Amino acid sequence: MVRKATCNSHGQDSSYFLGWQEYEKNPYDPLTNPLGIIQMGLAENQLSFDLLESWLASHQEAVALKKDGEFMFRELALFQDYHGLPAFKTALAEFMSEMRRNKVEFNPENLVLTAGATSANETLMFCLADPGDAFLLPTPYYPGFDRDIKWRTGVEIVPIHCSSTNGFKITKQAVEEAYRNAKKRNLKVKGVLITNPSNPLGTAMTRDELAILINFITAKNIHLISDEIYSGTVFGSPGFISVKEVIKGRDDLTNKVHIVYSLSKDLGLPGFRVGAIYSENDVVVAAATKMSSFGLISSHTQYLLSVMLSDKDFAKKYIVENKRRLEQRHRLFVSGLETAGISCLNSNAGLFCWVDMRHLLKSNTFGAEMELWKKILLKVGLNISPGASCHCQEPGFFRVCFANMSEGTLNLALQRLKSFVDSDSESNNYNHCRLPSLPKWVLRLSPSDRKSER
Ligand SMILES: Cc1ncc(COP(=O)(O)O)c(C=O)c1O
Numbered sequence: 001m002v003r004k005a006t007c008n009s010h011g012q013d014s015s016y017f018l019g020w021q022e023y024e025k026n027p028y029d030p031l032t033n034p035l036g037i038i039q040m041g042l043a044e045n046q047l048s049f050d051l052l053e054s055w056l057a058s059h060q061e062a063v064a065l066k067k068d069g070e071f072m073f074r075e076l077a078l079f080q081d082y083h084g085l086p087a088f089k090t091a092l093a094e095f096m097s098e099m100r101r102n103k104v105e106f107n108p109e110n111l112v113l114t115a116g117a118t119s120a121n122e123t124l125m126f127c128l129a130d131p132g133d134a135f136l137l138p139t140p141y142y143p144g145f146d147r148d149i150k151w152r153t154g155v156e157i158v159p160i161h162c163s164s165t166n167g168f169k170i171t172k173q174a175v176e177e178a179y180r181n182a183k184k185r186n187l188k189v190k191g192v193l194i195t196n197p198s199n200p201l202g203t204a205m206t207r208d209e210l211a212i213l214i215n216f217i218t219a220k221n222i223h224l225i226s227d228e229i230y231s232g233t234v235f236g237s238p239g240f241i242s243v244k245e246v247i248k249g250r251d252d253l254t255n256k257v258h259i260v261y262s263l264s265k266d267l268g269l270p271g272f273r274v275g276a277i278y279s280e281n282d283v284v285v286a287a288a289t290k291m292s293s294f295g296l297i298s299s300h301t302q303y304l305l306s307v308m309l310s311d312k313d314f315a316k317k318y319i320v321e322n323k324r325r326l327e328q329r330h331r332l333f334v335s336g337l338e339t340a341g342i343s344c345l346n347s348n349a350g351l352f353c354w355v356d357m358r359h360l361l362k363s364n365t366f367g368a369e370m371e372l373w374k375k376i377l378l379k380v381g382l383n384i385s386p387g388a389s390c391h392c393q394e395p396g397f398f399r400v401c402f403a404n405m406s407e408g409t410l411n412l413a414l415q416r417l418k419s420f421v422d423s424d425s426e427s428n429n430y431n432h433c434r435l436p437s438l439p440k441w442v443l444r445l446s447p448s449d450r451k452s453e454r
Helices: 016-023 047-059 073-080 086-099 114-129 145-150 172-184 205-220 280-296 298-308 310-338 367-380 407-427 440-443 447-453
Strands: 111-114 134-139 157-161 188-196 224-227 257-262 275-279 353-354 398-399
Touching: 016 367, 047 257, 047 310, 073 298, 086 111, 086 298, 086 310, 111 114, 111 280, 114 145, 114 188, 114 224, 114 257, 114 275, 114 280, 134 145, 134 172, 145 157, 157 172, 172 188, 188 205, 257 398, 275 280, 298 310, 310 353, 310 407, 367 407
Parallel strands: 134 157, 134 188, 188 224, 224 257
Antiparallel strands: 111 275, 257 275, 353 398
């Protein structure tokens, strides 16, 4: 086997993915497996499916691939242009503007369609960096980036270490330090990649943070990628500020700033594989369009969604109602955590919370974080994602998802968590239980271990 096929940089064997495997072996079901593991490690949005389903039910013509009574089937079955269906690109561009309260416009000609944000992020790496070059990423970051940014491209990730002392906000010092670290490793820094709103923090970036980043990329003459896949999940104030809004009028930056988007989170359609790159850099758009041949969106999906998203009335109502439901769910989750004596980072977006369980650790180490994670996964029956899998520098934080289940299941998860915390603090009961064993590498995977594996 060749190196690419066998190397470890995909990140498949991180605890983030291992938790999913454990869940698959014993998934919770209220009727058939009430003691099973509840999946809280998956950033899925299932809160507004009924809105999509009722739209589909009342638009049977689009579902049947018809337009004005005529079948579109043959046309769509044969369509194979990697520029994408023009009607879909227009509808998507307008939907992206709507998400940003029409403060900015997106020209459909600058959109490149990709099979999800996964493909969009990797494609941008291929366009902007050579193997061995580096991108700076604020920590904690989405665990999938190890796969998307590094694996096939050979690009290196250099962390911008953010800290709990200021709510994991980006600072000038942290960005400069990451740049120095990259230089010490003789890496050429090609850009910074952020997720705004952040996965896993669930916070939208402030204007100050965006200004720090813009000043930094201007000074260093490098790129900025803003993955705005969660832009439609911002349910609280301060609202979402897209990087596109911040660079308005900055002609010097239009070639350097690129946005990634997808319908996986805002519409809850990860299975449809709909993503996009938005860039005003012509070279990037041309190269990414050619590369998109490796991950196109089916014309069937493009057609259906072009009809759905161009229904402006529906799109507007969906955005508002989806945010309302997310806010309500977030409130329920945070107050349930409080009842269990657990706090989390103050957040205003996303499908998850960044939960602080430092007080439940036996020691302030990543080993203790893994022990706690293992207990919560195998004894309490909740799959959550440990901070180490998001490259957090401080042990004891976990990303916990709240929008991929029913309210009843969330309440059960909160009850399980509360009884765990109560029994743990009273008698340390759970510590005496024999736990099924996990592969050795699970306890090995602290950020410092990873450094030595690089
Ligand atoms: C920040 C971020 N980027 C990209 C992705 C991948 O999304 P997609 O399903 O569109 O490939 C995710 C999925 O969780 C994500 O959280």
